[in-house]
Amino acid sequence: MNPDNPIELQQGAFRGCNKLSNLEGYFSIQGSEVFRNCSELSFKREEQNNGINEGQTNLMFDTESLYYEFENCYSLTYADFKYIMLQLNDSVTTLEGAFKSCSGISGAVWRDMFINCPNVTTMEETFNGTGLSGIFY
Numbered sequence: 001m002n003p004d005n006p007i008e009l010q011q012g013a014f015r016g017c018n019k020l021s022n023l024e025g026y027f028s029i030q031g032s033e034v035f036r037n038c039s040e041l042s043f044k045r046e047e048q049n050n051g052i053n054e055g056q057t058n059l060m061f062d063t064e065s066l067y068y069e070f071e072n073c074y075s076l077t078y079a080d081f082k083y084i085m086l087q088l089n090d091s092v093t094t095l096e097g098a099f100k101s102c103s104g105i106s107g108a109v110w111r112d113m114f115i116n117c118p119n120v121t122t123m124e125e126t127f128n129g130t131g132l133s134g135i136f137y
Contacts, residue, residue, distance in 0.1 A: 009034045023057045032067035041073045043080045059087050068097040078107040088117035097125040106131025
């Protein structure tokens with residue numbers, strides 16, 4: 001697995017793979033709904049200083065839209081959510097339904113959580129069905 005040659009995941013690549021439970025490697029998200037309805041999905045992450053880590057999930061987002069990207073991914077945790085938000089970039093404009101019904105995500109939103117994706121303009125249903133709390137609720 002090479003960070004310079006990530007596996008490209010096109011729109012809907014794992015959509016409905018409800019037994020997909022763990023990803024390991026380097027992935028470039030190329031479209032929306034890639035993990036929609038992957039109810040057991042979680043990411044293998046450990047806090048380390050070097051940023052990209054072997055044997056873990058490393059995501060890059062090469063898409064403008066995260067339209068229902070992780071909807072119904074019940075097993076995603078708050079740590080997974082924070083990791084995803086920190087991987088977003090200024091090309092992302094749509095988060096519509098991105099984390100809808102991800103009931104495993106509980107915690108507080110933070111003030112600058114959109115700092116890496118300042119061009120987001122669409123957020124309908126983004127956090128519906130999560131346990132997030134804070135300024136958006």
